[in-house]
Amino acid sequence: MNSKGKYAATDEGYYGEFGGAFIPEMLYANVDNLKRNYQQIIEETDFQLELKSLLRDYVGRPTPLYFAKRLSNELNTKIYFKREDLCHTGAHKINNTIGQILLAQRLGKKRIIAETGAGQHGVATATVCALMGLKCIVYMGEIDIARQAPNVQRMKMLGAEVRPALSGSKTLKDATNEAIRDWINNPNDTHYIIGSVVGPHPYPDMVAYFQAVISEEMKVQLKAKTGSENPNYIVACVGGGSNAAGAFYHYLENEEVKLVLVEAAGEGINSGKSAATSILGSQGVIHGSMTLLMQDKYGQIIEPHSISAGLDYPGIGPMHAHLIKSKRAEVYAATDQEAIEAAFHITKTEGIIPALETAHALAILPKMNLLPSDVTVINLSGRGDKDLNNYLEYQPERMHDE
Numbered sequence: 001m002n003s004k005g006k007y008a009a010t011d012e013g014y015y016g017e018f019g020g021a022f023i024p025e026m027l028y029a030n031v032d033n034l035k036r037n038y039q040q041i042i043e044e045t046d047f048q049l050e051l052k053s054l055l056r057d058y059v060g061r062p063t064p065l066y067f068a069k070r071l072s073n074e075l076n077t078k079i080y081f082k083r084e085d086l087c088h089t090g091a092h093k094i095n096n097t098i099g100q101i102l103l104a105q106r107l108g109k110k111r112i113i114a115e116t117g118a119g120q121h122g123v124a125t126a127t128v129c130a131l132m133g134l135k136c137i138v139y140m141g142e143i144d145i146a147r148q149a150p151n152v153q154r155m156k157m158l159g160a161e162v163r164p165a166l167s168g169s170k171t172l173k174d175a176t177n178e179a180i181r182d183w184i185n186n187p188n189d190t191h192y193i194i195g196s197v198v199g200p201h202p203y204p205d206m207v208a209y210f211q212a213v214i215s216e217e218m219k220v221q222l223k224a225k226t227g228s229e230n231p232n233y234i235v236a237c238v239g240g241g242s243n244a245a246g247a248f249y250h251y252l253e254n255e256e257v258k259l260v261l262v263e264a265a266g267e268g269i270n271s272g273k274s275a276a277t278s279i280l281g282s283q284g285v286i287h288g289s290m291t292l293l294m295q296d297k298y299g300q301i302i303e304p305h306s307i308s309a310g311l312d313y314p315g316i317g318p319m320h321a322h323l324i325k326s327k328r329a330e331v332y333a334a335t336d337q338e339a340i341e342a343a344f345h346i347t348k349t350e351g352i353i354p355a356l357e358t359a360h361a362l363a364i365l366p367k368m369n370l371l372p373s374d375v376t377v378i379n380l381s382g383r384g385d386k387d388l389n390n391y392l393e394y395q396p397e398r399m400h401d402e
């Protein structure tokens, strides 16, 4: 945190011109309390010891770095998967919720709220609340509740209350609005666990720090497997950008390592049904942060679309806005169709069913013109169990194609 490099957050949470804390007055006390305390708490020895032991024994870290042999042969290059799909609860999200629940406890909070899209962050939050015996309320868009039913059931079994967001597109952005509203009404006993590197400072910096364990492990694992801790490319899908932030973190200032973000193009970038924020977006404020977002000429949010509920967000974290603007990171977009095809292909090639979000990152590999000597790490952000219905719906058509 605050490693003070060119691409790290300043003390006020700025990444270049992006970031900061643009919040209503009624939220000021909550955010200020967090901002004044988070760094000191995180640096305390007992915090670090408890975090490390839970990451090891509860989450299952370090996650493996797996050489995808058949895929590498097929593309005539070297591809590694960083297996965040093997984390407890099935995605990288729990790295952050474990960190934030320990922080919330030390801040004396008794009630936890969260927003969720695909339900992965909701499940990861409900899980750590059960672990610590804290009350948990998860806001989720009504449409996402319908398309991610297994995760809704998991949250309920874990003891969380799932509250539907009924406004707007009834997806992730609307759930976030509801969570912010709740926090304004419950400033004293409640901690809001944001699930990505979005929101007002200090969230992007804090969430990136908790996810940074991904690239910390990657360095050691790459060194052991390839002789160098530096890959040529790191590729990650981006919704808000937390799995990408974690995979990039320890390489941000090392410009030899190329950073690649993959956005959801939905039905196509110019189809009117897309979530390709960096291409379709412009500078503005969303959920407390100056960043790139999809907005009309009046500054109203344009509803995003992606088949993947986890990428269906009209903004992008300020760290990524800065990485893109400064050309430190390169952006690709994959459509719904390309993501589904990649998911089937990887499943058959490597025996790993990826999350729909992750499938977007996998989809661009053939377009990258990778050299035989290139080492590429794909952050395999999550597993596809929650997406089986989507996949199965698609399968008859695909089998017909073949």
Ligand SMILES: *Cc1c(COP(=O)(O)O)cnc(C)c1O
Pocket (backbone or CB within 6 Å): 091, 092, 093, 118, 120, 121, 195, 196, 197, 237, 238, 239, 240, 241, 242, 243, 244, 310, 311, 355, 357, 358, 381, 382, 383
């Ligand atoms: C939530 C999620 C994402 C998108 O969120 P980021 O903050 O951009 O990482 C990607 N992959 C999986 C598996 C997810 O659950």
